[in-house]
Amino acid sequence: MATVEVNKHLTKDTALSVFRTMQIIRQCEEQLAKSHQRGLVHGACHTYVGEEAIASSIFAHLRPEDVVFSTHRGHGHALAKGLHPRELIAELYGRKTGCSQGRGGSMHLFKPEIGMMGTSGIVGPCILHACGGGYTFKIQKKDNVAVACFGDGAVNNGAFHEGMNMAAIWNLPVILVCENNQFATEVAFSYSSGIPDVGRRAENYGIPGFEVDGNDVHEIFRVGGEAVERARGGGGPTLIECKTYRTRAHAEGMGDFTYRTREDVEEWKTQCPLKRFRAAAISDDLVTAAELDEIAAEVKALIAESHEFAEASEYPDGATAAKHVYFEGPHDPPPPAPPQGERQTTFVAGTLEALDHEMGNNPDIFVMGEGIGARGGNFTTTLGLYEKYGAERLCDTPICERGFVGLGCGAAMSGTRPLIDFMFIDFINDSFGEMINQIAKMQYMSSGRLKMPILLRGCIGIGHSAATHHSGSYHSVYAHIPGLRVVTPATPYDAKGLFTHALRCQDPVLFLEHRELMSIKGPVPAEPYEIPFGQAAIAREGNDVTVVALSLMLHHALDAAEKLANRGISVEVIDPRTVSPLDTDTILQSVGKTGRLLVVDEAFTPCSVASEIAARVADAGFDDLDAPIKTLNGVFTPTPYAPTLEKEIVPNPETVQQAIEDLLAE
Amino acid sequence: MAYDIVVPRLGWSMDEGTFAEWLKQDGDQVNAGDMLFILEGEKAAQEIESFDSGILRIPPQGPQPGDTVAVGQLLGYLVEEGEEPPFENISVGKATTKSSSDQESKPPQKDSNVSAGPAIRRLARDLNVDLTALQGTGPAGRITQEDVRAASKAPANLPATATPMGGKRSTSSPRARRIARELGLDPTTVTGTGRGGRVRERDIRAAAAQAGKTTAPATSSLASLSGKTIPITPIRRTIAERMLAGIHQAAPVTLTTKVNATNLVNLRVQFKAADLGSQTPSFTDLIVKLSAVALTEHPLLSAQWTENGIVVPERINVAFAVDTAAGLLAPVIEDVGAKTIRQIATDAQALIEAANASTLTAEQMRNGCFTVSNLGGFGVDAFTPIINLPQAAILGVGRIAKEPVVVDNQIVIQEVMALSLTFDHRIVDGAPAARFLDQLRSCIEQPSPWLMG
Ligand SMILES: Cc1ncc(C[n+]2csc(CCOP(=O)(O)OP(=O)(O)O)c2C)c(N)n1
Numbered sequence A: 001m002a003t004v005e006v007n008k009h010l011t012k013d014t015a016l017s018v019f020r021t022m023q024i025i026r027q028c029e030e031q032l033a034k035s036h037q038r039g040l041v042h043g044a045c046h047t048y049v050g051e052e053a054i055a056s057s058i059f060a061h062l063r064p065e066d067v068v069f070s071t072h073r074g075h076g077h078a079l080a081k082g083l084h085p086r087e088l089i090a091e092l093y094g095r096k097t098g099c100s101q102g103r104g105g106s107m108h109l110f111k112p113e114i115g116m117m118g119t120s121g122i123v124g125p126c127i128l129h130a131c132g133g134g135y136t137f138k139i140q141k142k143d144n145v146a147v148a149c150f151g152d153g154a155v156n157n158g159a160f161h162e163g164m165n166m167a168a169i170w171n172l173p174v175i176l177v178c179e180n181n182q183f184a185t186e187v188a189f190s191y192s193s194g195i196p197d198v199g200r201r202a203e204n205y206g207i208p209g210f211e212v213d214g215n216d217v218h219e220i221f222r223v224g225g226e227a228v229e230r231a232r233g234g235g236g237p238t239l240i241e242c243k244t245y246r247t248r249a250h251a252e253g254m255g256d257f258t259y260r261t262r263e264d265v266e267e268w269k270t271q272c273p274l275k276r277f278r279a280a281a282i283s284d285d286l287v288t289a290a291e292l293d294e295i296a297a298e299v300k301a302l303i304a305e306s307h308e309f310a311e312a313s314e315y316p317d318g319a320t321a322a323k324h325v326y327f328e329g330p331h332d333p334p335p336p337a338p339p340q341g342e343r344q345t346t347f348v349a350g351t352l353e354a355l356d357h358e359m360g361n362n363p364d365i366f367v368m369g370e371g372i373g374a375r376g377g378n379f380t381t382t383l384g385l386y387e388k389y390g391a392e393r394l395c396d397t398p399i400c401e402r403g404f405v406g407l408g409c410g411a412a413m414s415g416t417r418p419l420i421d422f423m424f425i426d427f428i429n430d431s432f433g434e435m436i437n438q439i440a441k442m443q444y445m446s447s448g449r450l451k452m453p454i455l456l457r458g459c460i461g462i463g464h465s466a467a468t469h470h471s472g473s474y475h476s477v478y479a480h481i482p483g484l485r486v487v488t489p490a491t492p493y494d495a496k497g498l499f500t501h502a503l504r505c506q507d508p509v510l511f512l513e514h515r516e517l518m519s520i521k522g523p524v525p526a527e528p529y530e531i532p533f534g535q536a537a538i539a540r541e542g543n544d545v546t547v548v549a550l551s552l553m554l555h556h557a558l559d560a561a562e563k564l565a566n567r568g569i570s571v572e573v574i575d576p577r578t579v580s581p582l583d584t585d586t587i588l589q590s591v592g593k594t595g596r597l598l599v600v601d602e603a604f605t606p607c608s609v610a611s612e613i614a615a616r617v618a619d620a621g622f623d624d625l626d627a628p629i630k631t632l633n634g635v636f637t638p639t640p641y642a643p644t645l646e647k648e649i650v651p652n653p654e655t656v657q658q659a660i661e662d663l664l665a666e
Numbered sequence B: 001m002a003y004d005i006v007v008p009r010l011g012w013s014m015d016e017g018t019f020a021e022w023l024k025q026d027g028d029q030v031n032a033g034d035m036l037f038i039l040e041g042e043k044a045a046q047e048i049e050s051f052d053s054g055i056l057r058i059p060p061q062g063p064q065p066g067d068t069v070a071v072g073q074l075l076g077y078l079v080e081e082g083e084e085p086p087f088e089n090i091s092v093g094k095a096t097t098k099s100s101s102d103q104e105s106k107p108p109q110k111d112s113n114v115s116a117g118p119a120i121r122r123l124a125r126d127l128n129v130d131l132t133a134l135q136g137t138g139p140a141g142r143i144t145q146e147d148v149r150a151a152s153k154a155p156a157n158l159p160a161t162a163t164p165m166g167g168k169r170s171t172s173s174p175r176a177r178r179i180a181r182e183l184g185l186d187p188t189t190v191t192g193t194g195r196g197g198r199v200r201e202r203d204i205r206a207a208a209a210q211a212g213k214t215t216a217p218a219t220s221s222l223a224s225l226s227g228k229t230i231p232i233t234p235i236r237r238t239i240a241e242r243m244l245a246g247i248h249q250a251a252p253v254t255l256t257t258k259v260n261a262t263n264l265v266n267l268r269v270q271f272k273a274a275d276l277g278s279q280t281p282s283f284t285d286l287i288v289k290l291s292a293v294a295l296t297e298h299p300l301l302s303a304q305w306t307e308n309g310i311v312v313p314e315r316i317n318v319a320f321a322v323d324t325a326a327g328l329l330a331p332v333i334e335d336v337g338a339k340t341i342r343q344i345a346t347d348a349q350a351l352i353e354a355a356n357a358s359t360l361t362a363e364q365m366r367n368g369c370f371t372v373s374n375l376g377g378f379g380v381d382a383f384t385p386i387i388n389l390p391q392a393a394i395l396g397v398g399r400i401a402k403e404p405v406v407v408d409n410q411i412v413i414q415e416v417m418a419l420s421l422t423f424d425h426r427i428v429d430g431a432p433a434a435r436f437l438d439q440l441r442s443c444i445e446q447p448s449p450w451l452m453g
């Protein structure tokens, strides 16, 4: 990659431009504080007053294609990245014209069109997202950079550690900006960190780190410029700690003097970055007082006009509240014809064919996981792909599940299609927050302007004494979350078709493979095909009773049905294939015919997919029911190790058969 | 311009706080950034900053220290030199916040079928409450637990409430109730074979089949006979279900009488002679019209049994049986009372044609309140027609034949016809039914005056 020269010293033009950005931030924040007091701001409002120099100076080096991921104190970041104050103020007023169209508010500001990839109500993940942005640029061979801005509160969070390490080992074009304002809400950094400085932590990860005066525009501009130059030139990540202070309360409306003194605050006000810049720039003859005054006046009018615009804007229509949870595009293609021909593959081989085919067609797909590179995956999920597509697209990871799932989130947001291969779902639970707070919500918070094409795959299920940390079935937990697709294939044919669809759709997908199914064989066509989500399969037709069974349980249900058929009992077996979205219609149609429903799932009963299906059928199919709805689930316990214990807690063909007979006797 | 001073929200979910004190006096100059008053929120007392500059004006009627104040409440003004503050806008004491959300309006009650969930039905059984007598107050008129409990406390029910608990109770599945409705069966009369005696779909179907056996005892043994099996067409099945229902759900009684139809026959001869073509009324048309006349006088014979009460229709729609290749059909002539005999004849003709062409719509067979079934053309003297539920009665018309009749103490030859009226004794008793039949008889014997309309 060619070296990119960045001007590290302020010219008159850049000086005026940085000053203008700082003015916009300051005046906008003051307007928002005032509006908060007047009730125009509906929710929380964390201002950036006192810290304006940081974003204004560093972002002066950025291009629109560079991406910024920010935190709860993000108004200044959004404005410095180029967001018009109108859109910021309107968002805080909850209006349709706001940058997130009223779905976000202060802590969820999105303007992906200019590289403002979002502020976040969760402390920490922006660091991982920036790594993801950096990974996208690496895959796409672009010399863009990804920036994360976060507070001192974030650096004691695992995301900081995992992000720093991933940025280092993959040499990502990332700039991590810690705005150390000395407090995380009311907790002093001197209390929560073993050492008083952040910048020097970088050394332990093997990347450059800096500790700068966060109220000194010149200094930040210089260090920031070097970091951008390094990142664009292929020199990798930089950590910059900007020591600063917020001179307003943590959030508007909060008390301020239980943890710090008025004197401290007054003292820091004298260090106001705008005042210091003005004094220095005038005395250095860089700009004149009149030029700065003119800018301040111009910005005043801009903010007044923006406030009026926002206040006059409409609120979003309540009827649209559930829009943009998922990608809204053309409808899914119709389901393909059932398998034909003699060709058989295993379950895993089916998904591997799909992955190979899609990776061949789409250079934006990359895989991350432990042992998925040269080794070809713990379950041979990527066998042979490393040789074909190389180390960047088949990326072995350190053991940092939260880290690489968060990275995947940022990568998907910025234009690639990550596949996270997590082996066991028990491991990916470490990244629960990344999945449900970030991945699942990005499309919604950005009012549909971001897409989230990320696929997370791995195994679930009890068997072969794997014991409780290698046998979870958490699909019900994830099916509870709006914004996720949860797929539970049961046959090699479905696995390949659903996997292909997962690699083409724009929503985040959790693809859960039962470990006891991964080596089963079945008919699988060689050519690519898609099975859309939300379309159940009628695995066996029957008239007397409907059994809904998913994943491994489908096979148990089919066994039981076969046995019962010999006795003249006709069982209809339905495989939902995806638990989110859930195809209730097909189940209802079947119950309309049979009048009886048994749901079989290995996962626990409480708050489960099984109880959800039961509830929906009890509601919409009430008059069709000839007997109570029954569920047969795994026992509500962690998974035991000893075979004699293990077999007691999962349904098997005999217990499924018994449950069907019991239901017929109802 | 005056700036409003309002109560800000402190923290995440504050709705009101306590006004502690002003930090400036009425008339003081306030600058942006000055602390203006103290407000106690959920956590602590806090100094509130002024974002504007001006002269503070505190209204005399405004909140006093210690008063509860609502977020957004107006406390005072910052005005310019010489400007008058609009004190009249400030309310005394605690301001009212946003009005509480509108009461959810209840949907109108539905007065047709009983709508109640399984738990409610069980409670009703335990408390011996008749659900059909209740008006539901739940959504969409559903009967709620409260409705049932209230009804069980109502005096009328008192003697019966002392049902022993734990007694064997019969329940029926929602599906069984639905099928029972479709087949016109009362599920509470069926013995259940499910767990705890629950009535299931199969029980209802078995009961329906059993009912079929009583009228045709050979059915089950026939199945083992060698021979050709005629598939049961949907229309056959519907007829079967309706006929069964007419016997098992109603309390049918049949009255027969003989009618002197000489005048009717004469009238028909005249109509035919007039060469009216398709508008020539048939005997059935004439009897349909005359039945409507009698029904107007005896409306209970056109009424319907519903769970909410006996419904007497406003208009007399009369169904008449048509024998088609596919089976028996009963199209409906609407509002017979208001129609001329010519219209009735025209309507009937069209309906018969549609019936034979299998183009009758469901609409054309709906809402009849009385049926006329004429088997006279087949040489039948008299028969026991089956009620077409939910109607209350059906008239069977026999053949017209010359018989010796005593008129004015003379034996004369007259045209005689037998009428068979089957009526639902649940709705109407024998005597009123007999009075109806008697009136119909006299209308037939002297038809002309009744055919004027
Ligand atoms: C994971 C998480 N934990 C707790 C919080 C609540 N919280 C919001 S802001 C904040 C303090 C953050 O401090 P810092 O990172 O230093 O940022 P600052 O507010 O000082 O800018 C806390 C604890 C949160 N948003 N996310």
Ligand SMILES: [Mg+2]
Pocket (backbone or CB within 6 Å): A151, A152, A153, A179, A180, A181, A182, A183, A184, A185
């Ligand atoms: Mg902080």
